Amino acid sequence: MKLVPQDIEARFRRHAVRVTRQRAAIYAALVETTSHPSAEDLYRMVKRQQPMMSRNTVYYTLGVLRNAGLVREVNVGHDMARYDGNVRMHHHLICLGCGQIMDVMDDDLNQLQLSSGQARGFDVVGHRVEFHGYCVSCQQAERNVSPRRT
Amino acid sequence: MKLVPQDIEARFRRHAVRVTRQRAAIYAALVETTSHPSAEDLYRMVKRQQPMMSRNTVYYTLGVLRNAGLVREVNVGHDMARYDGNVRMHHHLICLGCGQIMDVMDDDLNQLQLSSGQARGFDVVGHRVEFHGYCVSCQQAERNVSPRRT
DNA sequence: TGCTATGTAGGAATCATTCCTGTCTAGTGA
DNA sequence: TCACTAGACAGGAATGATTCCTACATAGCA
Numbered sequence: 370m371k372l373v374p375q376d377i378e379a380r381f382r383r384h385a386v387r388v389t390r391q392r393a394a395i396y397a398a399l400v401e402t403t404s405h406p407s408a409e410d411l412y413r414m415v416k417r418q419q420p421m422m423s424r425n426t427v428y429y430t431l432g433v434l435r436n437a438g439l440v441r442e443v444n445v446g447h448d449m450a451r452y453d454g455n456v457r458m459h460h461h462l463i464c465l466g467c468g469q470i471m472d473v474m475d476d477d478l479n480q481l482q483l484s485s486g487q488a489r490g491f492d493v494v495g496h497r498v499e500f501h502g503y504c505v506s507c508q509q510a511e512r513n514v515s516p517r518r519t
Numbered sequence: 520m521k522l523v524p525q526d527i528e529a530r531f532r533r534h535a536v537r538v539t540r541q542r543a544a545i546y547a548a549l550v551e552t553t554s555h556p557s558a559e560d561l562y563r564m565v566k567r568q569q570p571m572m573s574r575n576t577v578y579y580t581l582g583v584l585r586n587a588g589l590v591r592e593v594n595v596g597h598d599m600a601r602y603d604g605n606v607r608m609h610h611h612l613i614c615l616g617c618g619q620i621m622d623v624m625d626d627d628l629n630q631l632q633l634s635s636g637q638a639r640g641f642d643v644v645g646h647r648v649e650f651h652g653y654c655v656s657c658q659q660a661e662r663n664v665s666p667r668r669t
Numbered sequence: 670t671g672c673t674a675t676g677t678a679g680g681a682a683t684c685a686t687t688c689c690t691g692t693c694t695a696g697t698g699a
Numbered sequence: 700t701c702a703c704t705a706g707a708c709a710g711g712a713a714t715g716a717t718t719c720c721t722a723c724a725t726a727g728c729a
Binding site for chain 2 (some may be wrong): 444462473479481489490497499503508
């Protein structure tokens with residue numbers, strides 16, 4: 370989703386986040402991609418436009434934006450954190466081959482609940498669903514590596 | 520769940536995992552707790568019985584057991600990996616206060632599926648559901664910190 | 670018993686992330 | 700316009716979980 374600077378400023382102000390050039394660039398890069406980039410990815414993306422950008426600022430800004438509810442952290446495995454500029458409730462489809470993460474918007478999943486017996490007194494405030502599998506390209510790659518005999 | 524050495528050996532053999540003293544101790548510690556310990560936790564637990572145990576052996580062994588399908592890795596946030604000796608299909612309830620992870624066994628959750636429209640050609644091989652909230656003790660602690668006026 | 674593959678220990682290396690410190694900048698009031 | 704202050708930024712050092720490397724130990728097999 371392409372954002373104009375005014376959109377970004379409006380969102381920042383709505384969430385009481387001070388607007389700076391660095392923050393706007395980081396947020397724009399995140400919202401304009403569907404690839405759920407890592408902090409390092411974002412650093413490289415933004416550094417092209419702003420060569421003085423520090424890796425540290427990316428981490429700091431992601432922390433600010435996350436606390437403000439403007440971005441979400443997504444975790445796959447225990448390796449580096451990845452970020453999502455889409456904060457509407459949704460879930461993920463993760464490719465075990467290439468690590469690609471795709472969004473899943475599905476009301477039935479959004480409304481999942483735990484039976485009270487299972488909840489054991491927990492005050493449940495949210496949930497996430499992840500589907501794991503292989504994307505179309507990884508399935509094709511796999512077929513090319515080990516072609517079926519005919 | 521308390522396991523006798525014979526149980527462990529039988530499981531290892533069934534999964535073609537060579538049996539050693541170190542591996543048996545690590546696996547036993549993991550299966551006998553419900554706390555989803557980290558590698559470091561396991562290292563400390565096992566080191567009490569086997570002071571020569573290396574942290575490295577814990578990581579190596581967890582890798583072997585995971586590849587064999589005897590243990591599962593659970594990730595909460597992007598911090599250290601935590602392990603689960605329960606490999607039957609189940610999901611998790613995670614306390615945002617203390618980090619405690621509890622198992623949820625629920626057939627409805629196990630059978631969740633993605634509509635074909637959402638799957639976009641993915642070959643889905645599994646899924647996980649995480650519920651987030653606050654456990655009973657964290658709710659009580661919170662009430663004690665900010666008591667309600669009557 | 671010797672050979673070979675695999676397991677183990679310990680230390681070094683890696684890498685994402687956080688911490689620390691000094692500098693910069695925007696906003697405010699005089 | 701100027702000084703003051705809080706927060707933002709850059710850069711480097713530090714941290715900590717994990718992996719890599721190497722040498723030694725052990726189990727299984729000929």
